[in-house]
Amino acid sequence: MDELEQYRREIDRIDAELVRCFLERMDVTQKVGSYKQARGLPVLDAARERRVVDARAAMTADPARKADVAALYECIMGLSRRQQRQLVAEGAGDSGYAAFAAALAGRREPVERPRVVYQGEPGCFSEAAAADFFGPAADSRGLPWFPDVFAALERGEADYAVLPVENSSTGSIRQVYDLLAQYNYYIVGECQEKVEHCLMALPGVELGEIRTVCSHEQGLMQCEKYLDGHRDWKRVPTLDTAGAAKLVARTGDRTAAAIGPRRAAGIYGLHILAEAINYNSMNHTRFVVVSPRLELRPGRDKISAVFRLPHQSGSLHSILTVFAVQGLNLLKIESRPIPGRGWEYLFFLDFTGDVLAPELDGVLHELGQLAAEFRILGNFKGCEP
Numbered sequence: 358m359d360e361l362e363q364y365r366r367e368i369d370r371i372d373a374e375l376v377r378c379f380l381e382r383m384d385v386t387q388k389v390g391s392y393k394q395a396r397g398l399p400v401l402d403a404a405r406e407r408r409v410v411d412a413r414a415a416m417t418a419d420p421a422r423k424a425d426v427a428a429l430y431e432c433i434m435g436l437s438r439r440q441q442r443q444l445v446a447e448g449a450g451d452s453g454y455a456a457f458a459a460a461l462a463g464r465r466e467p468v469e470r471p472r473v474v475y476q477g478e479p480g481c482f483s484e485a486a487a488a489d490f491f492g493p494a495a496d497s498r499g500l501p502w503f504p505d506v507f508a509a510l511e512r513g514e515a516d517y518a519v520l521p522v523e524n525s526s527t528g529s530i531r532q533v534y535d536l537l538a539q540y541n542y543y544i545v546g547e548c549q550e551k552v553e554h555c556l557m558a559l560p561g562v563e564l565g566e567i568r569t570v571c572s573h574e575q576g577l578m579q580c581e582k583y584l585d586g587h588r589d590w591k592r593v594p595t596l597d598t599a600g601a602a603k604l605v606a607r608t609g610d611r612t613a614a615a616i617g618p619r620r621a622a623g624i625y626g627l628h629i630l631a632e633a634i635n636y637n638s639m640n641h642t643r644f645v646v647v648s649p650r651l652e653l654r655p656g657r658d659k660i661s662a663v664f665r666l667p668h669q670s671g672s673l674h675s676i677l678t679v680f681a682v683q684g685l686n687l688l689k690i691e692s693r694p695i696p697g698r699g700w701e702y703l704f705f706l707d708f709t710g711d712v713l714a715p716e717l718d719g720v721l722h723e724l725g726q727l728a729a730e731f732r733i734l735g736n737f738k739g740c741e742p
Contacts, residue, residue, distance in 0.1 A: 382433070383440060390441030400441045400719075401726045403675075406434050431675065435682035442719035453664075453731030454722055460543070460733070461712070464651040467545075471516040473497040474509045477597030480621035482550050484599070486644040487519040490548045501596055503532045507540050510649050517545070518647040524552070526637040527578045534693050537647070537663070537734060538703050544661050544735030545654060546646035554580050554635045557602060557627040558614040564630050569593055571601040572616035575642075580616055582636040590614075602627055643740065651735065653713065659688070659739035660717075662706045664728035665695070673704075675727050683720050685710060688739075705734075712736045 393400060414427040473491055475483035477499045487497045497519075500506050509515045520533045537544075554576055558567065570577075570584065571593040577584065584592060595601040598617030605615045606625040614630065615621075622629050666672040680687045689707040694700075710717050712733070725731040 379433070383437065386437040387440060389437075393441065399726070400438050401723060403727065409434065428674075431678050432682060435678050438723060439682060439719065442722070453725035453728070453733075457712075457721065457733045460651040464653055465648075467652055467654060468516040471495065472514070473517050473519060474506050474515040475499055475519045476501070476503050476506050478599040478603050478621075480602065480618060480624040481597045481599035482552055482618055482642060483519055483521060483597070483644065485618070485620070486521075486548055486550050486642075489550070490519065490546060490644075490646055491517070499597075499599075503536055507536050507542070507647075510542060510647065511540070516648070519644050520647060521575075521642050522645050523643040524575060524579065525639060525641045526635065527575055529691055530575070531693065533645075534691060534705060535696075537705075538693065541732075542647050542649050543651045544645045544737055545648045545652040546737045547643060547659075547740050548646075549641045549643045549740045552579065552635065552640045552642050553619070553633050554598070554616050554640075555619050555622060555629045556580075556583075556614050556616055556631040556634055557622040557629050558605060559609065559611055560626070560628045562611050562614075562628065562630070566612055567614045567630075568612040569610070570614045570616060571595050571604060573597050573601070576601070576616045579635040579637070579640060583631070583634040599624070646737075653736060654738060656738040657711055657736045658709055660708055660710045660712060660736045661734035662708075662724065663732050663734055664704055664706070664724065665701070665730040666704065667729040672727070676704075676724065679720060679723050679727070680708060683716070685720065707739075709739075710736070 390400070392398075410427050410430045413430045414423045417423060417426055471491060473487050473495050475481070475487050475497060477483045479499060481499065484497060484499060487495060491497070500509060503520065506515075506518045506520060510518055521530050522533050523529050554572075556570070567587070567590060569591045570587075572580070572595060574594045576598045577592050577594060584590065595604060598615070599621040601615035602617045602621040602625045605613045606627060615627065616634070619629065619632070621627075664676070666676070677687070679685075686709040687706065688709065689705070691705040692702045693705070694702055710720075712721070721733070
């Protein structure tokens with residue numbers, strides 16, 4: 358027997374003992390679950406779990422191993438909670454879960470012949486996303502600012518809003534995330550658009566005449582490498598890409614060009630000077646469909662949530678451990694600062710699942726109990742990457 362094989366046999370022996378001890382521990386934690394069930398006690402006792410993890414980490418004097426032992430026991434505690442939740446039927450004890458339970462009970466069916474709003478002028482990518490999701494005959498209209506779109510939902514002037522949340526080249530649309538946190542609305546769908554930017558100007562204008570280029574800030578960033586080849590051009594941000602095209606057409610300025618979608622050039626009578634000027638040829642924007650009420654549409658496989666963490670060490674790790682233990686696929690995590698609260702953050706999560714699946718009930722309870730604040734933003738069918 359060589360040396361490596363001997364080490365492997367030692368590991369096998371130790372693993373057999375670990376499994377025996379683990380199963381023995383799970384037998385005891387099941388008894389704890391029965392005790393809690395009989396007395397109506399919650400599964401999660403966060404203070405007790407923290408003491409256990411800290412005590413086990415203190416059993417080693419090796420600083421490099423303390424974090425490893427803590428991670429091991431956080432996983433073990435998560436498995437114990439999952440086992441106990443199969444016994445204990447918890448009520449809507451935390452406010453986040455209670456709010457979601459109420460929204461679930463009051464959910465609506467998709468609106469027929471909906472009124473849809475988006476941010477931007479006709480011809481923008483948001484309008485295209487609305488047409489792709491609701492059909493080309495949908496009653497849709499653009500509004501100047503992102504807050505205007507949410508306000509239209511609040512006043513009952515629209516049934517849905519279509520909003521960009523992420524671009525594959527430039528990342529998240531921060532204003533939309535902040536508004537999703539501010540309004541108690543729900544994501545009921547999503548879609549993505551391939552974004553290909555063109556440089557457009559008045560008919561007859563040549564490239565050498567251009568002195569100013571305007572577009573949405575995302576459009577300018579996505580075409581930054583092209584624009585760096587024209588350092589003498591002044592870059593002017595606008596509310597949206599189609600609005601930039603409309604502005605050039607309205608002013609009649611022969612020294613101005615706009616960056617935006619090809620269809621905007623057709624709508625506003627502009628001439629395309631250059632095509633596909635975005636530096637990433639696989640440039641896509643993900644859009645979400647927002648509703649004032651929760652909907653559960655067929656094919657839903659993605660859940661969005663937002664939460665705030667308590668001020669204590671390891672709180673984010675505790676949240677992420679839930680996903681590892683439950684075998685859930687965490688698709689995205691995004692943080693945004695909380696206005697007026699220095700160095701505190703909201704975290705937006707996307708993960709796979711169906712909120713009506715029996716195993717998800719315990720997960721939502723646990724997330725609500727671990728977070729200082731927790732809210733489900735929606736459960737919908739994710740778009741293909």
